[in-house]
Amino acid sequence: MDTFQQINSGEGRDYDYSQDHCFVKLSSNDTNGTLSIVEDTLKPGFFLPRHHHKIMTEVFYILEGEVEFVFDDETVLARTGDTVTIPPHMWHAARCERGGKMLTIFNQGRFDEYLERLSHMTEEQFDDSTLMQSIAEEFDIYNAS
16 A cells, blocks of 8 residues: 555445444555454344464454453453454454444454455355365464364
């Protein structure tokens, strides 16, 4: 990227899934793969299963509501205005019972490319756990078995 970029509120590449609605605010393609930013509206009952990353650092800034982050030895409740930073190799899960919104910054992550890949998949492909694991690992997401 060699010039400024502005993505307005409610804009950005749009991915609406059963548990959340994501808007890509900065694509990893614009930063040579070093950074991506996603605004994520969490629907009530949101649950992100336990996983870790080998390379990626995730930074979660809570815009609205409360998000519970579960680590091996601790659970933390992040509220509006709080920031949670998760380094590589740290197992974590997240849940949001009432719904909320967060800005997620992926350092050394191509999470936006992962969302794009998922958007082209069929229900049959989503049901194939081997395929899903392979795709996740391609984007540095290692799920607990």
